[in-house]
Amino acid sequence: xxxxxxxxxxxxxxxxxxxxxxxxxxxxxxxxxxxxxxxxxxxxxxxxxxxxxxxxxxxxxxxxxxxxxxxxxxxxxxxxxxxxxxxxxxxxxxxxxxxxxxxxxxxxxxxxxxxxx
Amino acid sequence: xxxxxxxxxxxxxxxxxxxxxxxxxxxxxxxxxxxxxxxxxxxxxxxxxxxxxxxxxxxxxxxxxxxxxxxxxxxxxxxxxxxxxxxxxxxxxxxxxxxxxxxxxxxxxxxxxx
Numbered sequence: 001x002x003x004x005x006x007x008x009x010x011x012x013x014x015x016x017x018x019x020x021x022x023x024x025x026x027x028x029x030x031x032x033x034x035x036x037x038x039x040x041x042x043x044x045x046x047x048x049x050x051x052x053x054x055x056x057x058x059x060x061x062x063x064x065x066x067x068x069x070x071x072x073x074x075x076x077x078x079x080x081x082x083x084x085x086x087x088x089x090x091x092x093x094x095x096x097x098x099x100x101x102x103x104x105x106x107x108x109x110x111x112x113x114x115x116x117x
Numbered sequence: 118x119x120x121x122x123x124x125x126x127x128x129x130x131x132x133x134x135x136x137x138x139x140x141x142x143x144x145x146x147x148x149x150x151x152x153x154x155x156x157x158x159x160x161x162x163x164x165x166x167x168x169x170x171x172x173x174x175x176x177x178x179x180x181x182x183x184x185x186x187x188x189x190x191x192x193x194x195x196x197x198x199x200x201x202x203x204x205x206x207x208x209x210x211x212x213x214x215x216x217x218x219x220x221x222x223x224x225x226x227x228x229x230x231x
Contacts, residue, residue, distance in 0.1 A: 004159075035219075043205055045160070045222035091159050102148050102211055103220060104173055107159030 002027045004094050004108035012114045013082050021077040021111045023092030029053075034068065034075045035093040035105055045091070051075065082115045089113070119144055121210050121223035129229045130198050138193040138226045142210030148172075149191040150220060151183060152207040160207055166191050167213055195228075203230045 003026040013019045025034065036048040049059065051068050059066045063080045079086055089112045093105035122141045130136050142149050148167045152160035162175035166185035185191045189210075195202055205227050209220035 037222075042224060043207075043227070044224040045207065045209075047219050047221065050219055093159070102150075102165065102167070102172075102213060102218070104150070104162050104165065104175075105220075107161070109157070109159050 002029075002032075002094050002096065002106045004092050004106055006090075006092055006108035006111050008111045009109070010112040010114065012116065014116050015084060016081050017115075018078060018080050019082050019113065019115075021079075021090050021092075021113065023075045023077065023108060025073050025075065025092070025094045027094060027096065029096045031097045033095045033097065033103060033105075035091075035095070035103075036066065036075075036077050037091045037093065037107075039089045039091060039110070041088075048077075079113075082113075084115050084117050087113060087115045121146075121208055121221055123206075123208050123223040123226050125226060126224070127227045127229075129231065131231050132198055132200060134198050134230075135194065135196045136198060136228060138195075138206050138208075138228070139190065140193070140208030140210075140223060141190045142208075143221050146210035146212045146221070147189050148211045148213050149185060149189065150209045150211075151191070151193045152209065152222075153177070153202075154205040154207055154225070155201075156204070163193070198230045200230050203228060 005024045034051045037045040089110040093107045095103040095105040150165040151163040154160040164174040205225045207225045208223045211220045
């Protein structure tokens with residue numbers, strides 16, 4: 001069975017601080033996909049990144065960066081110089097490779113990030 | 118390019134009633150998945166529709182059923198509503214023509230069961 005753990009329920013920072021959101025996953029599959037989504041108060045899940053299990057390269061996109069470490073089954077997300085607009089709930093998710101070619105992600109419980117001005 | 122749309126945005130029902138939620142996928146997408154997100158939780162997969170058939174199903178009772186139409190839009194039906202069905206229901210679409218394409222989510226329907 002797949003499982004995603006986001007141990008941080010809520011994080012509060014002041015604008016311009018760096019913040020790291022932790023994600024630990026469990027799976028028996030050798031091929032799998034990891035995701036991060038952002039959910040603002042409006043409710044819509046916004047896709048941020050997808051990583052497959054064979055690609056352990058870290059990725060940077062603007063102020064966002066992701067650290068994937070298979071050895072510790074972690075896929076952490078760092079926001080550099082946080083802004084008030086980053087305030088949202090962030091979900092880490094895991095999906096096996098399905099025969100139909102479509103993801104069925106298992107989500108963590110989310111981390112609520114509050115960025116104060 | 119219109120994204121995933123859902124209707125209604127909010128809904129209030131009483132226990133025992135039935136509800137139908139609707140979803141229009143992103144243009145070019147043919148696969149629709151439904152998720153239930155209880156307050157303070159992550160989304161949980163209900164089922165996925167492709168070619169008007171249920172392709173995969175999560176751990177939800179038969180009270181939850183769905184349908185996909187020829188234009189790829191979809192409905193989620195919940196019968197005999199329980200208080201515990203109160204949640205945000207999210208629809209996500211993707212393209213089966215693109216291998217392992219990421220799902221795009223709609224804004225959701227907030228259902229409150231009294």
